[in-house]
Amino acid sequence: MTPINLTVFHPAVFVLIGIPGLEAYHIWLSIPLCLMYVTAVLGNSILVVVIITEHSLHEPMYFFLSMLAITDILLSTTTIPKALGIFWLQANDISFDACVTQVFFVHVMFVGESAILLAMAFDRFVAICAPLRYKTVLTWPAIRRMALAIVTRSFCIIFPVIFLLKRLPFCRTNIIPHSYCEHIGVARLACADITVNIWYGFSVPIVMVILDVILIAVSYSLILRAVFRLPSQDARHKALSTCGSHLCVILMFYVPSFFTLLTHRFGRNIPRHVHILLANLYVVVPPMLNPIVYGVKTKQIREGLVHRFVDVKAWCCASTLG
Template structure:
């Protein structure tokens, strides 16, 4: 065993990110889809930001929330992917202790913000379908701004104890993290102390955020479906439901990988380590890549604006 594994230290200056234990020889090949997902996420979300900013017809609550989601996804993916790729390509495994805690904070903070934005989008769909005449008076620009600020504060405050608790634990066993990024519990498990506070708090936040947000989204869509089924014709029902189709796809793309990641992390003790890590990365990488694709394909206004831009550049 190397000296770095056995030397006692209470304030490590650096952590070592192993990458994907057991799949080290395949790191270069694994980096190809990771890099592709990052490029798609960057290009797709910047395209969404550009179109929503430039197109006057897209100045409404749904598109403001989509703008927020694109910003959040850009921060989330950029917090993790560059370091992952440096591990894959250059074997650059060291990360400063403070940088590790900062990465931890941004990852979990913006996961919470992403989830909250999906709830806000469900609220927008609910008001637009169940009370369309008051939509513009209920979700005014100041209200949307306050919702965005509340979501930012919720994410920032809920996750703030993560790095503070992690910083106060003594790390006297090892500074090697068997992961691609500074995931909260992967770091805390290295501490040689009773870390049940961090463990229980992390589990509580994960289930509280995911559970409450999914509950509010489900309640919104129950009311939406009730309103849709009261419409007189099948065409009207399909057209109305189609307005929320992209949001439903985004919800599935966001929560299904997250649910599998949480369940395998907490209850899949017999699951291979590399599978845990791949699921955690799917939770981080897939939604930022899929969100702009889903909205770009399914939202007519965005699709038409993008086609006009491409046609104009082609000419």
């Protein structure tokens, strides 16, 4: 497929080529990618349903967990179906507006998930360091305000990206060497100065995410200090176990994201197909693993899942007998 020279301000379509250099392996790569995507959507959907329907899980921690699950579904659904369309159907074309929309949602979900992890860290901080004030600090009006703040912050940080892309003239090529649209990858196709795009796209969201990481680290340092001051070993173990799943999710989100970002920014000697492959894995592997981690490490969720399964089984038996 040869590049198409464009003289219009915005191209009618961009052409996503998938993973450059690995076109011959697209079908084979699509199989694990599809399985991981289905697992991510099903796992997070089940998690949301269990939290909504199980009354014992109507607590702030599980409310934030349901927000995390919904964000994971949106993140993987924004990117993976298009990638699978490229791999299976050679559906490489994507309109300019659809591309910008995809850029917006990919980055909003990234910033939003970071903020949700910070809110979950704050929840654990209050629960362990100030347990007697937990119900007075994390009231449902306060939880709703935190959720609104998460959505508003993510929207306000990423919304300028739309204008930064729409102001650019695209008159060179419409070929994007990626399986989905991302801000800098699209901006690099413009025949204009993209310094503002680079500085804003790299600095503003990353500064906010780094601030989240710092606040999470401070929260957990205070949590660990409080835990090791507990007189009973059983109490320390119980307190740490309530944070274990959250710490696993934090590591699964931040470690791959910073590795992908830094290799993309500074890893000049790393082949392009490695960057693109990592970017695809990043948007599907953490969403796939998060519900598994919480399902395995959180007793209340396991019990809620068993209750839902028993209810569904009983309903199926009653329907059959009826």
